[in-house]
Amino acid sequence: MDAGQSVREEKTSSGNQSFARNIVESGQRAAARSDTSAGTETRAATFRIWRGAGASGQLHDYSTNVSEGMVVLDAIHQIQAEGATDLAVRWNCKAGKCGSCSAEINGMPRLMCMTRLSELDLKQPVTVEPMRAFPPVKDLVTDVSSNFRAKKRIRKFTPRAPDAPDGTWRIAQSDADRVQEFRKCIECFLCQDVCHVLRDHQLHEQFVGPRLLVHAAQLEMHPLDILDRTDELKESHGIGYCNITKCCTKVCPENITITDNAIIPLKERVVDKYYDPLGKLVRLMRGKKSTETGKGEAR
Amino acid sequence: MAEYQRHEHDVLVIGAGGAGLRAAIESAHSGASVGLICKSLLGKAHTVMAEGGVAAALANVDDRDNWKVHFADTMRGGQYLNNWRMAELHAKEAPDRVRELEAWGTVFDRTADGRILQRNFGGHKYPRLAHVGDRTGLEMIRTLQDYAIYQPIDVHMECTIVSLLKDGNRIAGAVGYDRERGRFKLFAAKAVVLATGGIGRAYSVTSNSWEYTGDGHALAYNAGAALQDMEFVQFHPTGMVWPPSVRGILVTEGVRGEGGILVNKEGRRFMFDDIPENYRSQTADNEEEGWRYTQGDKNARRPPELLTRDHVARAIMKEVREGRGSPHGGVFLDISWIGSRLSNAEAHIKKKLPSMYHQFKQLADIDITKEPMEVGPTTHYVMGGIRVDGDTQMSSVPGLFAAGEVGAGLHGANRLGGNSLSDLLVFGMRAGKYAAEFAARQSSARVDGQNADAIIHSALEPFDRQGGGEGPYQVEHDLQTMMQELVGIVRREDEIKRALDILKTLNDRARKVSVTGNREYNPGWHTALDLQNLLTVSEIVARAALERKESRGGHFRDDFPEKNPSYGKFNIVIRRGPNGEMQVTREPIPEMREDLKRIVEENK
Secondary structure, eight states: OHHHHHHHHHIIIIITHHHHHHHHHHHHHHHHHHHHHSSSSOEEEEEEEEEOBTTOOEEEEEEEEEOTTOBHHHHHHHHHHTTOTTOOOOOSOSSSSSOOOEEEETTEEEEGGGOBGGGSOTTSOEEEEOOTTSOEEETTEEOOHHHHHHHHHSOOOOBOOOSSTTSOOOOOHHHHHHHHHHHTOOOOOHHHHHOHHHHTTOOTTTOOHHHHHHHHHHHHTOTTBOOOOHHHHHHTSOGGGOOOOOHHHHHOTTOOOIIIIIIHHHHHHHHHHHTOHHHHHHHHHHOTHHHHHHHHHHO | OOOOEEEEEEEEEEOOSHHHHHHHHHHHHTTOOEEEEOSSSTTOSGGGGOOSOEEOOOOSSOTTOOHHHHHHHHHHHTTTOSOHHHHHHHHHHHHHHHHHHHHTTOOOOBOTTSSBOEEOOTTOSSOOEEOSTTOHHHHHHHHHHHHHTTSSEEEEOSEEEEEEEEETTEEEEEEEEETTTOOEEEEEEEEEEEOOOOOGGGSSSBSOOTTOSOHHHHHHHHTTOOEEOTTOEEEEEEEEOSSGGGTTOBOOTHHHHTTOEEEOTTSOOGGGSOOOGGGGGGBOSSHHHHHHHHTTOTTSOBOGGGSOHHHHHHHHHHHHHTTOSOTTSSEEEEOGGGGGTOTTHHHHHHHHOHHHHHHHHHHHOOOTTTSOEEEEEEEEEESOEEOOOTTTOBOSSTTEEEOGGGBOSSSTTSOOTTHHHHHHHHHHHHHHHHHHHHHHHOOOOOOOHHHHHHHHHHHHHHHHTTTTSOOHHHHHHHHHHHHHHHSSSSBOHHHHHHHHHHHHHHHHHHHHOOOOSOSTTOHHHHHHHHHHHHHHHHHHHHHHHHHOOSOBTTBOBTTBOSOOGGGGGEEEEEEEOTTSOEEEEEEEOOOOOHHHHHHHHHTO
């Protein structure tokens, strides 16, 4: 006990002095922040919010008092509580983890809960509209069910036989890393919203869109999965529609490199299989089995 | 007669977080026809917010771990009020449930030899939490969701249940509405599994999402089921405190598991000041040993930051009350200091705690690799819930089952971090299995149309009062403020009694709230209905808190600050009496089996 005590004192008196200073300085910085923006100091801001049922609707201006720490979703809730009680908005966690509160803020696809008012010019009205790529339901809520239907069309995860007699697998962290990037997706569908194939051409049934291509990539590159989804990606998921404008990557709140890391590698697999004459010949001679082997080697 | 769509299922699962999804999958595996009700969209439930990991004695990182140690840790953490049978089943079955997730696609972080990696967490003797960075809940719900959509399960998204239906004594189904159009739905079912999560929205500072309005607790109570341990609400020690609009958002215990320390404004590491007797032998008494523990030294004991949540939350409150807190009423949580120990600290923090890095950067302009965070307690979890049979998860109402947070028993007076994700897997699976078995033995229940009419009529009342009374938001806000102040982390008899008085007024106000607009996606109307549940569970919490005149686990009484051994022999149980009154009783805890007693002794 005594020895422990002395170690602790020693640490506190010498090695940790700079650390204690760091804390005190952080405290001062935090206190300074509170002088300007602890929520005590408020100012009026205008929110121009889409109101409407189904396809018809218009923008309405709402004025409310805001403080700097607030996010757009806070302002929407405040406007609800101050009188617009039936203003429809989808939200859950308010922490950027569930991907429910997607909207277009000043024309940019964003999560309302992660968009701080301090990033916006509050001298102008802040425009808040629903995601325009999806059928409108009411106000800020849209019908995103096409995304759920599209996922069901992708063949499910199918693992190889376990590696160990106890029914478990061995996976290297480096192999896990690759798909963990894709599995960060919170299904906010902002990438779908900004994709011109879905937004402008409304090809929801022909093209699964960036979110579901990330899902397919996660399955295709999953260290345990043994299916080959190249055929379905080309034939029924419409991967060819994507012409790599990278808009999806730009709006991803989880910073998933959607185009470069997920879509392009999948496109390459399709190209290798369908448009590489030598490979095609080899496969014809060997029969279908070679594609499975090829996939294994690619990993 | 009211209009409604009718659906029929063998098993109706209400709630689509981890527990509900796991239950639905198991019922479907058993051959039952299954309906799954999501209050939100599929995959958005509160489970996505779980961060740190899922507790299971896989012994991948420390081979001394096994189910017995996990069982003893869970009982000690719960201060021995736990349903010991559930604690036993949980500890034994969690490893299989975790491995099963891997077979369904979960990609956990790995050990050097490629097995599932496990991390340290408060109250767990060995590194036990399988995890994926700090987004374990998202990974789990996505795995279950992506598995479930290929099973024969009818998913009803954005649907809220307003009442359960009974046929005599047994369960017969439920009535709800769909959010999008406001149409009513009647579900006839032979068995119902409640998996609706918790009650955090009864408080103003909470880590819980909007769905957590105690629906399942209130539905079960109104249907005559017994609830227990409702005085035990867990206040997670580390929620964000600044800026005000994000107050309450969770900061994972994983920060402390990775070496993060708690300090007051003087820069003093205060957690060493008070280490409870029953944890002294397992807790480091100097900073060096604590650090070695977080870095995997098997001979080191855990730092006091990793004591149980109830204790850490109270220690933080003490610093704040005695004037040593941070500028916004919390304390500092610092992970950046590990830069003095690790050469690649910045990259390491970003790799192990990516969501935390992101969250603080985006919402508070703080780079956690360089600066400490400000944190304080936030309402996080309710240990109490529906009283169930430990093996089958059936409540006191035949055919009504409960799993996950809405159920009670596993956690006793305080839940260990990581034990909720394993809870929802183990008991979600059991509830689904036994609900399907129950349904297979039953003929169809009779659904009383008149009863359904009355439920629908009552749910529409806020519209009938259009423009007449105040809106629901102000009442909800006043309730949350009141609960936070009077039935929060520190409680006193006079304050709880005052809370009960105020609840009467709030109930009167809630009965008069009116909403405008129509039934289509109308948040005002939804809030008016959820408010009823919040009021019911708030009263239950207050009554249970009044009855327990001692301090134990998540329940701290300023007027009875010590633990009283005589209160360790029973659970407080609340049911609805014949005249609608709340009946509070003390139900003795059954004597623990001899072999389990020995395990507890051996692990003391």
